[in-house]
Amino acid sequence: MSTSITLLIPLLLGIGGFIVATSRARRFSDVGSGKMHSLPKYHGYLVALSIIVPAYLIIFLWLFFEQSVLRGVIVNALPDALTNGATPAQVSLLISQVQQAASGATFGNPDPAIVEVAGRLREAVVFSRWALPLVIVLVGLATAAVLVSRIAKRFRARNYSEAIMRGLLIFCATLSILATLGILLSLLFEGLQFFSRVSPIEFFFGTRWDPQIAIRPDQIGSSGAFGAIPVFMGTLTIAFTALFVAIPVGIFAAIYMAEFASPHVRGVVKPLIELLAGIPTIVYGFFAVLVISPFIREWLGSIGIAVSPTAAIVPGLVMGVMLIPFISSLSDDAITAVPQSLKDGSLGLGANRAETVTKVLLPAALPGIVGGVLLATTRAIGETMIVVMAAGLTANMTVNPLQGVTTVTVQIVALLTGDTEFDNPKTLAAFGLGLTLFLATLLLNLVAIQIVKRFREQYD
Amino acid sequence: MTDIPASSRLAGAPRSESAVSDIRSGLSRRKSAQTRLKIYGIVAIVFALTMLGILVGSVVSTSIPAWTQTQVRLDVTVPDDETPNYRSLVNDSLVAAFPQAERDRAALRRFTGILSNGAQFWLRDELQASGAAPGSTVSIWLPVSDPFEQLYEGVISPSTPENRRPLNDQQIADFQSLQQQDRIRSVFDWGLITNADSRFPELAGLKGGLIGSAFLMLVCLCVSVPVGVGAAVYLEEFAPKNKFTDFIEINVNNLAAVPSIVFGLLGLALFLGFLGMPRSAPLVGGLVLAIMTLPTIIITTRAALKAVPPSIREAARGIGASEMQVIAQHVLPLALPGILTGVIIGLAQAIGETAPLLLIGMNAFVTSAPTSMLEASTTLPTQIYIWFDSPERGFVARTSAAICVLLIVLSVMNLFAIVLRRRFERRW
Helix, strand or coil, X not given: CCHHHHHHHHHHHHHHHHHHHHHXXXXXXXXXXXXXXXXXXXXXXXXXXXXXXXXXXXXXXHHHHHHHXXXXXXXXXXXXXXXCCCCHHHHXXXXXXXXXXXXXXXXXXXXXXXXXXXXXXXXXXXXXXXXXXXXXXXXXXHHHHHHHHCCCXXXXXXXXXXXXXXXXXXXXXXXXXXXXXXXXXXXXXXXXXXHHHCCHHHHHHCCCEECCCCCCCCCCCCCCEECCHHHHHHXXXXXXXXXXXXXXXXXXXXXXXXXXXXXXXXXXXXXXXXXXXXXXXXXXXXXXXXXXXXXXXXXXXXXXXXXXXXXXXXXXXXXXXXXXXXXXXXXXXXXXXXXXXXXXXXXXXXXXXXXXXXXXXXXXXXXXXXXXXXXXXXXXXXXXXXXXXXXXXXXXXXXXXXXXXXXXXHHHHHHHCCCCCCCCHHHHHHHHHHHHHHHHHHHHHHHHHHHXXXXXXXHC | CCHHHHHHHHHHHHHHHHHHHHHHHHHHHHHHHHHHHHHHHHHHHHHHHHHHHHHHHHHHHHHHHHHXXXXXXXXXXXXXXXXCXXXXXXXXXXXXXXXXXXXXXXXXXXXXXXXXXXXXXXXXXXXXXXXXXXXXXXXXEEEECHHHHHHHCCCCCCCCCHHHCCCCHHHHHHHHHHHHCCCEEEEECCHHHHCCCCCCCCCCCCHHHHHHHHHHHHHHHHXXXXXXXXXHHHHHHHCCCCHHHHHHHHHHHHHHHCCXXXXXXXXXXXXXXXXXXXXXXXXXXXXXHHHHHHHHHHHHHHHHHHCCCHHHHHHHHHCCCCHHHHHHHHHHHHHHHHHHHHHHHHHHHHHCCCHHHHHCCCCCCCCCCCCCCXXXXXXXXXXXXXXXXXXXXXHHHHHHHHHHHXXXXXXXXXXHHHHHHHHHCCCC
């Protein structure tokens, strides 16, 4: 039985349970004296919830453990002659041979022992596919039977079903923590493995980044160097180029829209600028390669400046355009949030609008603007597609935006595409970089939130 | 006593005059400072809007060649055997069109080069669809290969020196003789949407990517909407104000700022590495995007719930509704338009996301559309990336066209969100 049908069974059972329980409760409410404690539909909800929630829990756990149980089946079924003294890698090779034989993909003449085990595996898979729905149906029917038999005038079905709902809501809220925890744990787990092979001192202070490792010892090639300073420098060069574009443009645009533009102009321009934030970053990356890169090389080439094809200025400039709406709308919010009384006071003393902006509004809005800039910085260092498409792969120790640089995100993508064995420093290095990136953005974001919060307290 | 004001007036008169002129000159200086600030603002806005214009304009104009397909008309004799060799059928029809190719194998190879490599499959499908009787002759339009398509559309110009273009003079002459025979046409290329990916730009389409993206959105919707709305309802309506809920709140805000590629690392380590889910599967991609969209949905849903005035809640409580009934029967229906807007905005963000999908292998080369959640698949943005990475000239236009499709999908979603907000927004 396919998994998608299995996933539907609890829902159907739940609907069935709802109908049965509701109609039974309705019959109860018609006979005898006194009112029902709960409306019939709450009896229905209670039955439906107590069928659906455990059923999905069972399905989830079942699928979670199925793979490891099936591996156990294979290992047990394999003849001892094959498994005795085998290394874990050999065992997993055998297991994957069996799995392929079971799915019908065999090459050459497979070992008869493996074919036999594959037959056992197929039986086990079929058993698992049929046992799961059976278990769900049995558990569901049993729950429904118990609860339906307990329907009575005094049965507090509403309270129970609301308690279940409340539990589900709490579960949803904790899932968001689990997401962060999942990120942190997976990065830490793989990242620490990386740092056990490459010392953190080399990683954070080394100046040579060359993660290609020779596969055979006799191969000519690099032995791998994991000094991430050039990668960090490349990331910062591109991020600062982007901020160099985005901060003035964003802030001046925000000042104009908050203080000078007529409501009509503002109503047209503000959504248009915010469109820039809605464009997927892959589109910006394509734009950088298609338009900006040739343009900059031609323009600077015509005045005699040589620009590398993967120069940091290209992704930097495009990323700057992408960040304009972040800075402009957060600055706009910060400026308009300054109390009207401060503005009126300044205008009343004879200052004109520009002086009010520069001497009163901007200083008062500064924390909000700084918060916006920090958030934009987080975006800039974590941005991936623009740099993957427009920046280079070689790590150069430079802060010159006209030279090719690489970034943390480019390296993560380059190290992880195509190769997912988690046992060499090359792929693990991506997790080391990812951990650094995650912690850096976390820190920046916490600082930004603190700054914005402090600013709010000043005037409320 | 009288002297002092007089003297002060006397002394003050010239001073006030100079002060007035000071102020006058200062006034113009201050005014020009204000004008400068205004000009900076206008320049900034014009810069941002120009960039937006160039971006959209360049993508649309580059995409133009990809929307049409250049085709050659060949007269094909329908074969009468069960499993005909379509490749030789194509060659026979070419010989019929160019009698000089009959003996000359080099010429025949040159002419077959005009047609797309997939021409034989195209011919098979067309013949089977037409149902023409065996032995009869039908005219069939077959797609040309990428360089000739570029030639027809003027991207490759015959006036450039021969060694600087992918086609030599002979090939161009062949193509022009076809044009003189009126055998070339250009039609709207539905294949861009109805074909799956291919190595040949003239046959590559977005079907796989579109269906893959639809699967991803389905998973994302099924996971992130119930969880996100549930979490928001709990945090906004039930949660006691304590350290734990503060922690959840900070955590949600931080999750919203985590770079998208980190979610890809999570998917790689957790779903692929630890749980052993298949690579490139829409299920995994959808789960990664769901975790990524979760904070957006929680934050917008909380804002929508907050906007429902307390009077509604109090009225409901006043007539004896339980806390859960207040929320399910009164607050949620009123907050629904806001929640839906947030959901659409979150999904629009997710559908354009590429970086995390690269890490879980959704940039695989897959030549068929996925039919299940566990099959290898691409998505719309990763398909764009694959084409961007391909060296063939024709893929530049295909990439732009795919970006246009993505932008159209996004505009439709956002327009829907705006309409929803306009239509159902209530002011209290």
